[in-house]
Amino acid sequence: MDYSAIAAGLAAAAAGCTYPGPDGTPRHLLAHGWAPEHVDPPSFEVGEIAIDGDQSFSDDTGSAIETGLITCRVYVARSGAAEAAHELLRLLLRSHGPSSIKAALEADRTLGGVVDALVVERRTGYGMYDVAGVTYYGARFEVRVWGRSG
DSSP: OOHHHHHHHHHHHHTTOEEEOTTSOEEEOEEESSOOSSOOSSEEEEEEEEEEOOSSOOSOTTTOEEEEEEEEEEEEEETTOHHHHHHHHHHHTOSSSTTOHHHHHHSSTTTTTTSSEEEEEEEEEEEEEEETTEEEEEEEEEEEEEEEOO
């Protein structure tokens, strides 16, 4: 599988999420296919990738099935903005709707043909994260992908 293309596809999908800005106008989520050095919340990033071995017994490496577990994160605000940050985070963690990151990631379960299948397995780690010495409210998304290992 092409993990660079997968990361780009996940970021593009997450960027389709909208959330209400301070004036109530819908805004698109800022999304990166990598972990940026500095966070500009609210934002989504594709983080660690764990690659599981071939899931089939095929001798042809181009047709063997491979799975990957990709950890993504969303950061909504610096730690001082408690109430508004929690409301936005809960909105982004929903299962359905225009602000749901899960729904956006699963809207095209092939990421435009980059993978054979995709599912958001878990939304977890609701809490605070330290990035470059700054603390943010956020959460993790664990995304499982399946595809050909060739």
